[in-house]
Amino acid sequence: FRRVLFRSEGTFMTREKQIKPVETYVRKRMLCLKEKMAEQALDAVIIQKPENVFYFSNFNPVINSHPTYIIAGPEIEPCLLVHALRMEHAKAEGAIGRIELYGRWGNKVTLAEDPVNAIRELLKKEGLRIGMELDYSNVLFYQEVIEKLFPNEIVPISGWLSMMKIIKDEYEISCISKSSELVDMGVKTTIEALEEGYSEAEASTEGQYAMRKLWNKKFPESEVCGFGTSEGGMIDSLHVWCLSNGHIAYGCDCPKNYYPIRGDLSLPMAWAKTNGYHAENERTIIVGEIDNYKKKAYEGMLKAREGIFEILKPGISFEALYDKAATVYSDYGFGNILPGRVGHGIGCSAHEFPSLERGNKLIVQSGMVITVEPGLMDKSWGGVRHSDTVLITEDGFERMTKLDMGEIIIKSL
Numbered sequence: 001f002r003r004v005l006f007r008s009e010g011t012f013m014t015r016e017k018q019i020k021p022v023e024t025y026v027r028k029r030m031l032c033l034k035e036k037m038a039e040q041a042l043d044a045v046i047i048q049k050p051e052n053v054f055y056f057s058n059f060n061p062v063i064n065s066h067p068t069y070i071i072a073g074p075e076i077e078p079c080l081l082v083h084a085l086r087m088e089h090a091k092a093e094g095a096i097g098r099i100e101l102y103g104r105w106g107n108k109v110t111l112a113e114d115p116v117n118a119i120r121e122l123l124k125k126e127g128l129r130i131g132m133e134l135d136y137s138n139v140l141f142y143q144e145v146i147e148k149l150f151p152n153e154i155v156p157i158s159g160w161l162s163m164m165k166i167i168k169d170e171y172e173i174s175c176i177s178k179s180s181e182l183v184d185m186g187v188k189t190t191i192e193a194l195e196e197g198y199s200e201a202e203a204s205t206e207g208q209y210a211m212r213k214l215w216n217k218k219f220p221e222s223e224v225c226g227f228g229t230s231e232g233g234m235i236d237s238l239h240v241w242c243l244s245n246g247h248i249a250y251g252c253d254c255p256k257n258y259y260p261i262r263g264d265l266s267l268p269m270a271w272a273k274t275n276g277y278h279a280e281n282e283r284t285i286i287v288g289e290i291d292n293y294k295k296k297a298y299e300g301m302l303k304a305r306e307g308i309f310e311i312l313k314p315g316i317s318f319e320a321l322y323d324k325a326a327t328v329y330s331d332y333g334f335g336n337i338l339p340g341r342v343g344h345g346i347g348c349s350a351h352e353f354p355s356l357e358r359g360n361k362l363i364v365q366s367g368m369v370i371t372v373e374p375g376l377m378d379k380s381w382g383g384v385r386h387s388d389t390v391l392i393t394e395d396g397f398e399r400m401t402k403l404d405m406g407e408i409i410i411k412s413l
Contacts, residue, residue: 019170019171019174020170020171021095022058022095022171022275023058023095024171025169025170025171025172026056026057026058026095026096028169029055029056029164030056030072030078030096032164033045033056033072033078033164034072034074034078036160036164037072037073037074037131038074040131040155040157040160041129042073042129042130042131042155042157043073043074043075043123043125043128043129043130044071044072044073044076044123044128044129044130044131045070045071045072045073045130045131045132045157046069046070046071046119046130046131046132046145047069047070047071047072047133047157047161048067048068048069048070048132048133048136048137048141049133049136049158050064050067050068050227050228051227051348051349052070052133052161052165052348053068053069053070053080054227054276054348055165055348056070056078056096057070057080057090057094057095057096058093058094058095058096058276059080059082059089059090059093059094059095059096060093060223060225060227060276061082061086061089061090061228062225062226062227062228062233062234062235063228063229063232063233063234064227064228064229064230065230065231066082066083066085066086066103067083067115067230068080068081068082068083068086068090069081069082069115069119070096071100071119071122071123073123073128076122076123076124077097077098078096078098079096079098079099079100079122080094080096080098080099080100081099081100081101081102081111081115081118081119081122082099082100082101082102083101083102083103083105083115084101084102084103084104084105084106084108084110085103085105087099087101087105087108100118100122101118102114102115102117102118103115114144116141116144116145116148116149117148119145119149120148120149123149126149126150126151127150127151127152128149128151128152129151129152129153129155130145130149130151130153130154130155131154131155131156131157132145132154132155132156132157133156133157133158133161134154134156134158135156135158136158142154162352162353162354163353165347165348165352165353166345166353166354166365166368167365167366167367167368168347168367168368168369168391169367172277172347172369173367173369173391175222175274175275175276175277176274176277176278176279176346176347176369176389176391176400177400178218178219178222178274178275179272179273179274179277179278179279179389180279180281180389180400180401180402181214181218182211182214182215182219182224182238182270182272182274182279183211183270183271183272183279183280183281183389183401184270184281184401184402184403185207185210185211185214186207186208186210186211186238186240186268186270186272186281187207187240187268187269187270187281187282187283187403188207188210188403189206189207189209189210189211190203190204190206190207190240190242190268190270191203191268191283191285191408191410192206193206193207194242194260194266194268194285194287194410195410195411197259197413198259199255199256199257199258199259200241200242200243200244200255200256200257200258200259200260200266201242201254201255201256201257201258203242203255203268204240204241204242204255204268205240207240207242207268207270208238208239208240211238211240211270211272212236212238215238215274219274222274222275223274223275223276224236224237224238224272224273224274225237225273226273227348237271237272237273237278238270238271238272239270239271239272240268240269240270241253241254241255241268241269242255242266242267242268242269243255243266243267243269244258244260244264244265244266244267244382245264245265245266245381245382246379246380246381246382247382248265248267248284248377248382248383248385249377249378249379249382249383251377259413260287260412261287261288261412261413262287262288262289262412263287263288263289263290263291263412264287264288264290264382265284265285265286265287265290265294265298265381265382265383265384266284266285266287267282267283267284267285267383267384267385268282268283268285269281269282269387270282271350276348277347277348278346278347278348278349278350278352279346279389279400279401280346280350280371280387280389280401281387281388281389281401281403282373282385282386282387283386283403283404283408284298284301284383284384284385284386284408285408285409285410286298286407286408286409286410287409287410287412288409288410288411288412289412293381294381294382294384296332296333297332297334297376297381297384298384298407299332300328300329300332300334300376300384301374301375301376301384301385301386302386302405302406302407303328303332304324304325304328304329304342304374305325305372305374305386305405307324307325307327307328308321308324308325308342308343308356308372308374309372309397310324311324312364312372312390312392312396312397313364313392313395313396313397314363314364314365314366314392314394314395315363315364316363316364317360317361317362317363317364318354318355318356318357318360318361318362318363318364319357319358319359319360319361321342321343321356321364322341322342322356322357322358322360323358325339325342325374326338326342326358328374329374329376334376337376337377337378339374339375339376339377340357341355341356341357342356342357342372342373342374342375343355343356343370343371343372343373343374343387344356344370344371345368345369345370346369346370346371346389347369356370356372364392365392366392366393366394367391367392368391368392369389369390369391369392369400370389370390370392371387371388371389371390372387372388372390373385373386373387373388375387386405388400388401388403388405389401
């Protein structure tokens with residue numbers, strides 16, 4: 001395949017700066033939260049989505065069988081509320097001054113057995129106007145809040161929490177930069193393994209192992225845990241998967257014991273999370289020689305990306321970025337299979353607000369981190385997509401992932 005996989009576009013300066021301790025940034029985020037609460041006339045907020053709790057505390061319990069919460073209000077010191085089992089972990093890694101406990105574990109002193117009763121002890125008042133992530137909270141938790149806290153009103157806050165997180169600070173950017181190096185290594189190694197004749201699954205394993213080795217060598221003090229669910233943790237967020245031909249249309253799926261052959265399109269993809277912050281890299285490769293239809297799709301994908309990068313800078317709308325790519329695809333004859341979006345925000349989540357999609361009038365701003373990934377997918381023939389993690393700068397953008405942006409061809413066996 002094309003041997004020049006890395007193409008530098010200048011030094012990513014944030015990595016050279018002395019980044020302040022994470023506590024500094026968490027305090028600033030909490031001040032912004034208080035300002036927003038005052039603006040919305042909220043008496044309190046209950047934040048429970050793991051990624052948002054992490055954003056305001058720097059604490060990730062890894063498994064959420066016992067949920068964690070941020071509780072804040074004008075008359076109470078903001079706190080991280082965790083199950084007693086998580087106390088030591090929260091104290092060791094959290095960057096928030098106050099930690100309170102619920103539940104029962106050993107001899108630890110807690111506010112209450114269950115979290116809502118503990119929140120009642122923290123708020124101390126009824127009839128409050130409370131903000132909650134209503135797109136995340138389940139019905140049982142919502143009902144318990146109503147029955148035990150007797151709020152005057154429940155106000156949805158997910159939308160403005162997403163807007164608060166949309167501009168990344170220097171600490172966040174430094175973490176995403178590390179993740180970007182890891183995903184570059186994962187995809188590069190997977191491509192090399194495919195050319196050596198490995199299957200999708202074997203090549204993905206090599207890519208994931210290479211990411212882990214780079215992490216151990218270069219970022220050994222950084223955590224690569226992800227945000228788990230109520231029934232399972234995510235100790236390792238270093239993921240590589242490779243899909244070929246019609247399987248590409250699945251987007252996310254387990255690689256198979258398939259050995260790509262001449263005429264195939266194959267798509268290695270990598271995700272990584274470093275200290276809570278995500279990056280991704282995707283590269284479509286051509287195996288040997290492909291038919292004219294696939295060639296046209298591949299060329300259209302590269303041109304669509306070029307079109308986005310030509311206009312990508314602060315002041316342009318996300319819709320305009322989408323329309324630029326969609327116009328290219330339509331000109332190439334693929335107007336009937338346009339993607340729903342051509343990129344997305346990235347940060348604590350792999351797919352974060354906002355989407356680069358039609359109808360999104362939001363304006364691009366310096367400090368945002370997004371992916372640029374206009375792609376085509378169809379089960380009948382496969383798909384084409386390169387994805388980069390990109391930082392918006394004051395006068396343009398900086399590609400945080402550095403793999404070659406052009407056509408990548410490997411020999412067929």
